[in-house]
Amino acid sequence: MENKKNNEKVREISIPGELIGSSKTFKTGYGTYIEGDKIFSKFVGVLQKSEEYVSVIPLSGVYVPQPNDKIIGVVEEAEKFGWILNINSAWQGFLSLSEGVDEYVDLKRINPTRYFDVGDIVYTEVKESRRGGDIQLTMKTPIARKLKGGVIIKITPSKVPRLIGKQGSMVNLIKEKTGTIIRVGQNGLVWVSGENVDKAIKAIKMIDEKSHIYGLTDEIAKLLS
Amino acid sequence: MMKTDEKMIVKGKRLDGRKPDDLRKIEMEVGVIPNADGSSKVSFGKTTAIVAVYGPRSLFPRHLQESESGIIQFKYDMATFSVDDRKRPGPSRRETEISKVARLAIEPVLFLKNYPKTTVDVFVEILQADGSTRVTAINAASLALADAGVPMRDLVVGLSGGKVDDTLILDLCGKEDNYSDADVPMAFLPNKNEITLLQMDGRLTPEETKQIIRNILHAGKEIYKKQVETLKRKYSE
Numbered sequence: 052m053e054n055k056k057n058n059e060k061v062r063e064i065s066i067p068g069e070l071i072g073s074s075k076t077f078k079t080g081y082g083t084y085i086e087g088d089k090i091f092s093k094f095v096g097v098l099q100k101s102e103e104y105v106s107v108i109p110l111s112g113v114y115v116p117q118p119n120d121k122i123i124g125v126v127e128e129a130e131k132f133g134w135i136l137n138i139n140s141a142w143q144g145f146l147s148l149s150e151g152v153d154e155y156v157d158l159k160r161i162n163p164t165r166y167f168d169v170g171d172i173v174y175t176e177v178k179e180s181r182r183g184g185d186i187q188l189t190m191k192t193p194i195a196r197k198l199k200g201g202v203i204i205k206i207t208p209s210k211v212p213r214l215i216g217k218q219g220s221m222v223n224l225i226k227e228k229t230g231t232i233i234r235v236g237q238n239g240l241v242w243v244s245g246e247n248v249d250k251a252i253k254a255i256k257m258i259d260e261k262s263h264i265y266g267l268t269d270e271i272a273k274l275l276s
Numbered sequence: 277m278m279k280t281d282e283k284m285i286v287k288g289k290r291l292d293g294r295k296p297d298d299l300r301k302i303e304m305e306v307g308v309i310p311n312a313d314g315s316s317k318v319s320f321g322k323t324t325a326i327v328a329v330y331g332p333r334s335l336f337p338r339h340l341q342e343s344e345s346g347i348i349q350f351k352y353d354m355a356t357f358s359v360d361d362r363k364r365p366g367p368s369r370r371e372t373e374i375s376k377v378a379r380l381a382i383e384p385v386l387f388l389k390n391y392p393k394t395t396v397d398v399f400v401e402i403l404q405a406d407g408s409t410r411v412t413a414i415n416a417a418s419l420a421l422a423d424a425g426v427p428m429r430d431l432v433v434g435l436s437g438g439k440v441d442d443t444l445i446l447d448l449c450g451k452e453d454n455y456s457d458a459d460v461p462m463a464f465l466p467n468k469n470e471i472t473l474l475q476m477d478g479r480l481t482p483e484e485t486k487q488i489i490r491n492i493l494h495a496g497k498e499i500y501k502k503q504v505e506t507l508k509r510k511y512s513e
Contacts, residue, residue, distance in 0.1 A: 067431055070467070084387070093387065110425065110511065111423065112425025113425070141333050183343055
């Protein structure tokens with residue numbers, strides 16, 4: 052606290068159960084709930100308030116899959132009809148054979164592990180997330196691919212937008228300064244590969260820890276220069 | 277109730293020099309166990325509880341899974357060195373009971389509808405026991421759950437009240453707990469004014485009971501302030 056720099060202004064933090072507005076004047080966003088006509092916070096998180104909209108971005112918590120999320124998964128099991136992936140969530144993701152491979156696969160002759168094997172890192176998309184934790188993944192999007200080599204690190208899923216920055220400004224900064232390739236999954240897994248991996252990881256970890264501070268981009272630029 | 281000749285209150289002061297309505301020194305900290313999703317350490321005087329929260333995470337065995345919502349599993353355990361005589365390890369009748377009532381005190385504040393087939397695991401370890409351990413455990417669990425980012429309606433505040441030498445007191449220490457005429461552990465939601473745990477051991481008149489509940493609700497605000505301050509402090513350093 053003592054050696055706090057001037058540019059390190061802390062964003063407003065809300066606490067579960069804290070009254071953050073009235074539903075007569077605000078629309079509610081993520082991380083809030085309504086009781087009567089009052090809006091309360093659900094999380095310990097950064098309070099975001101505009102003129103007619105209020106939401107809370109949690110500072111911790113596990114990943115809950117939503118359709119169209121771009122995530123990183125690690126293949127845990129290769130079945131005959133598809134693959135089971137660890138997607139850093141309470142549930143496992145399932146990538147079916149037809150969603151994973153474009154061509155016709157004759158299972159009598161070809162072993163599905165030739166496409167994805169246990170331990171492979173996959174950049175994929177959530178196709179469907181049904182109630183009951185049934186999560187279907189798909190590779191049939193232009194951005195999906197298998198990631199070769201590199202390392203995976205974990206960050207808090209709710210802080211992913213901060214790591215990416217406005218139109219990718221933050222992650223591009225790290226990529227440029229360290230000469231690495233970075234893929235950020237919305238489930239909080241980040242894949243890093245390239246020259247200066249250690250430095251990039253240090254920067255990513257710092258964003259994870261200090262996401263509630265203003266002027267973070269400058270801090271990161273300073274760290275990397 | 278055990279009997280003792282020792283006076284619990286002398287000249288308006290209690291054994292440790294507190295006035296009847298005073299609480300012991302409260303210390304709270306979150307993020308003490310980096311491996312866990314959320315953690316906290318809370319002490320009321322000598323009574324110290326450390327809590328780790330994991331989850332929501334997948335739940336096994338499968339027959340425990342709920343298809344419509346997540347569940348909470350709560351384990352209260354006293355360390356062998358937490359009391360004067362070595363406490364035999366393993367769950368006793370008392371610990372099983374406290375695990376259950378503490379779980380019921382915490383359960384109403386959690387939104388687990390979006391987490392089907394999962395569990396939130398809360399592990400409470402009492403490092404040092406000197407009375408009021410169950411409310412200390414509830415305070416610590418509430419902080420750790422908030423730290424873990426589990427969606428919550430409110431925080432939970434726990435505080436014990438009681439009666440010794442015909443005086444109504446708050447936050448009983450170990451000796452007062454043993455020789456009191458009655459003790460009343462209570463947990464409530466400070467922003468909703470809902471009571472989630474209310475137990476009593478001993479004898480009280482209806483008026484005394486009402487008065488103790490009022491005293492606890494009043495003094496609990498101080499604990500709530502401390503909880504809020506602790507959670508915010510983690511992100512202000």
